[in-house]
Amino acid sequence: xxxxxxxxxxxxxxxxxxxxxxxxxxxxxxxxxxxxxxxxxxxxxxxxxxxxxxxxxxxxxxxxxxxxxxxxxxxxxxxxxxxxxxxxxxxxxxxxxxxxxxxxxxxxxxxxxxxxxxxxxxxxxxxxxxxxxxxxxxxxxxxxxxxxxxxxxxxxxxxxxxxxxxxxx
Amino acid sequence: xxxxxxxxxxxxxxxxxxxxxxxxxxxxxxxxxxxxxxxxxxxxxxxxxxxxxxxxxxxxxxxxxxxxxxxxxxxxxxxxxxxxxxxxxxxxxxxxxxxxxxxxxxxxxxxxxxxxxxxxxxxxxxxxxxxxxxxxxxxxxxxxxxxxxxxxxxxxxxxxxxxxxxxxxxxxxxxxxxxxxxxxxxxxxxxxxxxxxxxxxxxxxxxxxxxxxxxxxxxxxxxxxxxxxxxxxxxxxxxxxxxxxxxxxxxxxxxxxxxxxxxxxxxxxxxxxxxxxxxxxxxxxxxxxxxxxxxxxxxxxxxxxxxxxxxxxxxxxxxxxxxxxxxxxxxxxxxxxxxxxxxxxxxxxxxxxxxxxxxxxxxxxxxxxxxxxxxxxxxxxxxxxxxxxxxxxxxxxxxxxxxxxxxxxxxxxxxxxxxxxxxxxxxxxxxxxxxxxxxxx
Numbered sequence: 001x002x003x004x005x006x007x008x009x010x011x012x013x014x015x016x017x018x019x020x021x022x023x024x025x026x027x028x029x030x031x032x033x034x035x036x037x038x039x040x041x042x043x044x045x046x047x048x049x050x051x052x053x054x055x056x057x058x059x060x061x062x063x064x065x066x067x068x069x070x071x072x073x074x075x076x077x078x079x080x081x082x083x084x085x086x087x088x089x090x091x092x093x094x095x096x097x098x099x100x101x102x103x104x105x106x107x108x109x110x111x112x113x114x115x116x117x118x119x120x121x122x123x124x125x126x127x128x129x130x131x132x133x134x135x136x137x138x139x140x141x142x143x144x145x146x147x148x149x150x151x152x153x154x155x156x157x158x159x160x161x162x163x164x165x166x167x168x169x
Numbered sequence: 170x171x172x173x174x175x176x177x178x179x180x181x182x183x184x185x186x187x188x189x190x191x192x193x194x195x196x197x198x199x200x201x202x203x204x205x206x207x208x209x210x211x212x213x214x215x216x217x218x219x220x221x222x223x224x225x226x227x228x229x230x231x232x233x234x235x236x237x238x239x240x241x242x243x244x245x246x247x248x249x250x251x252x253x254x255x256x257x258x259x260x261x262x263x264x265x266x267x268x269x270x271x272x273x274x275x276x277x278x279x280x281x282x283x284x285x286x287x288x289x290x291x292x293x294x295x296x297x298x299x300x301x302x303x304x305x306x307x308x309x310x311x312x313x314x315x316x317x318x319x320x321x322x323x324x325x326x327x328x329x330x331x332x333x334x335x336x337x338x339x340x341x342x343x344x345x346x347x348x349x350x351x352x353x354x355x356x357x358x359x360x361x362x363x364x365x366x367x368x369x370x371x372x373x374x375x376x377x378x379x380x381x382x383x384x385x386x387x388x389x390x391x392x393x394x395x396x397x398x399x400x401x402x403x404x405x406x407x408x409x410x411x412x413x414x415x416x417x418x419x420x421x422x423x424x425x426x427x428x429x430x431x432x433x434x435x436x437x438x439x440x441x442x443x444x445x446x447x448x449x450x451x452x453x454x455x456x457x458x459x460x461x462x463x464x465x466x467x468x469x470x471x472x473x474x475x476x477x478x479x480x481x482x483x484x485x486x487x488x489x490x491x492x493x494x495x496x497x498x499x500x501x502x503x504x505x506x507x508x509x510x511x512x513x514x515x516x517x518x519x520x521x522x523x524x525x526x527x528x529x530x531x532x533x534x535x536x537x538x539x540x541x542x543x544x545x546x547x548x549x550x551x552x553x554x555x556x557x558x559x560x561x562x563x564x565x566x567x568x569x570x571x572x573x574x575x576x577x578x579x580x581x582x583x584x585x586x587x588x589x590x591x592x593x594x595x596x597x598x599x600x601x602x603x604x605x606x607x608x609x610x
Contacts, residue, residue, distance in 0.1 A: 112401065113468050
């Protein structure tokens with residue numbers, strides 16, 4: 001919400017300045033040239049659009065799971081990382097929230113650190129694949145947001161995760 | 170031993186009845202006392218029900234019951250079961266020592282309650298050494314009828330101190346976090362209650378995670394972590410006024426606040442430098458000083474009682490272990506070597522006892538490392554998912570959190586692990602107990 005408000009405000013300020021410039025007719029308003037060079041060169045298929053977030057089978061995968069006490073990204077998640085990195089490259093204005101989580105074992109504050117470490121591992125992999133660091137925000141909820149509440153490995157595995165969400169698509 | 174747990178059940182039943190009568194709704198508040206191994210060294214004491222020497226109905230709180238429960242759960246005492254009390258002296262002249270000798274009681278506590286000014290009740294009590302047939306302590310404590318549990322805890326503290334030589338910690342408060350509901354509708358509350366779980370008061374409520382309550386050394390404020398902004402942030406809340414201040418909301422984690430013994434500083438964990446590190450914040454100026462510098466997770470700082478050193482958790486050697494570093498910074502020294510996983514220290518007994526979460530395989534238990542015994546570690550909880558140890562200010566007992574099915578419950582346990590009491594505090598998941606400081610007397 002804040003971002004939208006800020007964008008609207010910036011828009012309003014710009015419009016006001018443009019109006020002033022016009023009235024005073026001191027100098028002509030210079031139209032910015034269309035940007036063509038800032039986006040990285042695409043080698044793969046067509047650029048992603050926000051609609052793909054709901055339809056693309058890879059982009060719909062938004063959770064990366066981790067081994068116990070580990071922060072390495074397992075090979076089966078490389079494809080998921082790659083497509084989200086491409087989305088971030090394709091859409092430089094998009095913003096991602098990475099929420100790191102831990103299972104219940106051990107102390108809560110240590111697990112906050114562990115959750116952050118996992119989210120940062122995903123962030124680093126996305127950045128290595130071309131996403132900009134400024135597009136990604138990392139937050140950790142440690143063991144505080146379990147998706148499963150039983151005390152067994154099957155459940156713990158579901159909770160050791162980093163969740164991807166887009167705050168700006 | 171059996172009789173003690175019967176008292177617990179009776180008390181729990183009584184508590185329910187009282188609550189039903191008062192509020193008309195069922196509350197889960199209650200107590201169960203669990204004698205784990207039997208305590209051969211526990212001191213036998215008879216606490217005679219106190220008389221009420223006034224007109225009208227006696228107060229609803231039975232002061233002697235509260236004292237008996239306090240003494241029992243400390244693990245230091247074995248109070249004679251109420252139904253085994255056969256004589257009811259209320260004044261020194263009425264005591265027949267032969268009776269209590271026959272019952273093998275070392276100590277005898279008697280008392281009486283009288284109306285005092287302004288609706289208060291004065292509770293006069295006297296403690297006797299049974300074998301010596303001598304009065305040890307005679308005193309009066311008064312309070313409003315609604316505060317009689319507090320009066321009882323203060324009497325228990327005085328009895329405990331007179332006999333053991335260590336100040337009692339029954340008249341203290343605890344803080345903890347409850348979570349009711351699941352998923353997005355979870356309601357978190359930070360609660361403050363008496364040391365036995367009675368009189369719970371909600372300090373703050375949130376739909377986002379609350380965690381890591383920490384008492385200021387004077388008991389006036391709580392520092393805690395709240396996710397209400399979407400990320401962790403540290404707040405300090407004044408308990409008497411309810412006013413609160415945001416003290417840290419940096420990028421990354423803002424966690425694990427711990428007050429310095431003089432109350433002027435907070436040790437905390439911040440990760441905006443790239444990974445979790447220990448910092449010390451001057452509370453008045455908010456100035457931060459970094460105390461660790463390592464790529465690992467450094468967190469859960471706790472102050473040693475002299476304020477000169479910090480104990481913290483670090484996984485710099487692989488898995489979490491406890492380390493100690495000077496409060497002014499320097500090279501940390503590793504403290505724990507036994508057990509694969511040691512974290513979340515609670516420091517007690519002048520720094521000579523350190524409680525921690527110890528994990529071996531999938532079993533996490535509370536362990537105490539006794540510096541006086543050459544760093545020997547002993548387990549004081551059964552597992553499997555025990556966490557958040559917190560020493561009473563006299564380090565004779567501690568609180569910790571355990572799992573029962575999908576919910577968390579709190580236990581109070583004697584420092585020798587032999588007497589364990591479950592505090593049934595509320596519906597939902599109860600976690601992260603923090604035992605408050607002594608209250609001024």
